[in-house]
Amino acid sequence: MSDRKARLLDDVRTYHREQEEGGPFVPGVTEIWPSGAVLDEEDRAALVEAAVDLRIAAGHSSRRFESLFARKMKRRKAHLTNSGSSANLLAVTALTSHQLGEQRLRPGDEVITVAAGFPTTVNPLLQNGLVPVFVDVDLATCNTTADRVAAAIGPRTRAIVIAHALGNPFPVTEIAELAAQHDLFLVEDNCDAVGSTYDGKLTGTFGDLTTVSFYPAHHLTMGEGGCVLTGDLALARIVESLRDWGRDCWCEPGESNKCLKRFSYQMGTLPAGYDHKYIFSHVGYNLKATDVQAALGLSQLRKLDDFCTARRRNWRRLRDGLDGVPWLLLPRATERSDPSWFGFVLTVDPQAPFSRAALVDFLEGRRIGTRRLFAGNLTRQPAYVGRPHRVVGELTNSDIITEQTFWVGVYPGLTDEMLDYIVSSIREFVAAHG
Missing domain, CATH: 3.90.1150.10 (Aspartate Aminotransferase, domain 1)
Incomplete structure (x- = not known):
């Protein structure tokens, strides 16, 4: 780091301390927010450093965050997204991929979820032509039970998609066992529950796919942002493709020929040797986050x-x-x-x-x-x-x-x-x- 940049970042930290000097809490006058980001001088410095370095797209910070967050959450792969809602969309859409063969979800298949929750846990089901099957919850925990889920399993049931309500885990061991017994996919919406455990294991480690949000209300923030995590490398590859325009290539933007076969592929009815960077194997999106967001995420993760x-x-x-x-x-x-x-x-x-x-x-x-x-x-x-x-x-x-x-x-x-x-x-x- 240059001396000039180091001085700039020190000034940013000083500025933060000056801005954060607030008065005492006054009951009935001081706002008590139900949620919010907790940001310190290192968070502000991380954002400024990323901006000064003009890291405006997904790059080194994004990849480093994905690696560290996957390790922290005890999953093999993590893929950053532009929101937790996008993470849910990617997780469900990944289960419809033709690359899963006969296991894939198809329009009309049923997916068990809870009636009391946040819309973006359920919206991807409808967006993919799937049928939500709603079950009730307990009042004290705000979560459903394994008995309720078991009663909802029918001949067209193919998956279970449930959020851990307000950070409180649903009985995920039992529901994961139900999923395994009936050959169902399980998606854990872990957006409210990063760091929660059930049976001594982190929530988000039980399902085929897990989603997280980095909206300011959540445990970590990037301002906006989200993540899809999985222990299944095939599902991880599908999520990455869907997030990155649907392309088949796994090179990062700015990389070329990482596989050393860029001009050696033949897929679909394309001519042999068509540039792999422009072969698309999914109907995808562009749902990536940026390095500015990831820089804040790295600071928050500590x-x-x-x-x-x-x-x-x-x-x-x-x-x-x-x-x-x-x-x-x-x-x-x-x-x-x-x-x-x-x-x-x-x-x-x-x-x-x-x-x-x-x-x-x-x-x-x-x-x-x-x-x-x-x-x-x-x-x-x-x-x-x-x-x-x-x-x-x-x-x-x-x-x-x-x-x-x-x-x-x-x-x-x-x-x-x-x-x-x-x-x-x-x-x-x-x-x-x-």
Whole structure:
């Protein structure tokens, strides 16, 4: 690094410290966000360095992040994408590839998922002509169960695609066993749960494919961004092709003839020797991230363990502080799991003398940010009216979540003072209305 660049980056760090000097927390005045990125001077310096070096496309930083993140998540391959939603699209679309032969998913095949969740877990199913099969969840964990999934398996079932809700693992050992018994693909949407474990193993290591988001609300951020991970090299190659315009070549942009056979291929009805850099084996996209994003990701990755520790600590402080409050169903970790929590979910008892809306309005009035459990029951959302799907069992709890559930934050940017204010505010409201 040149002396001039080193001085520039030192100035950037100084600038960051000056900008971050904030005042004390003022209850009812200072905004308490439910989620957000935690960015330090090294993150700012990493972004500036990438910009100064004009690393504007995917390159060295992207490849290094993929390698380190795959190792951290205990998967063989990771492929960066421009969002977690794109990661879900790639993971599901990969399962439709002709390169999987008879195993591939085809239009009309059914895929089991949950009704209460985020749309982009389900949207790729519809985008690929697949039929979502919706099952209900438990209220305390916000996750489905192996029994519910088993009951939904039918003659056209080919895959299971489920998210770990708010960082809380679904019973993934049992559901992975079901998938193996019935020869089904399993995709883990791990966007909310990086660092969570089930049976002592990281979530995201059970499925055929795993997806992660690096949106600012999540455990790590690149601003935007996502990732597809897998232990299956054939699936990894398909994901890479689909992400990179659908091309058959595996050279990075700017590379040529890595295979030493660039002008020796014959595929389809193309003439022999057609340039392999321009042979396309999939109907793909351009869903890559950039080195600027990856530079931030590399800086963030060094802090992941601390972020996960803070999320667990903050969740526990809320859980202990709200223990025993009437009319509220408090969250519970799935048995045999250790969640790296995304949020702290609360469900107002339908028989309570107050409504969810009244409690949320009270908290928002005190500058305490709240969020719904995403889309609630997806089958009730306008986007899914008339879309092909099947429902197995009653969606009773998904409806309760739609009507009665919300969550508050546990992200590492929250202080003990903020968390205690959330607790005291909820206790004050319930005492006044109970």
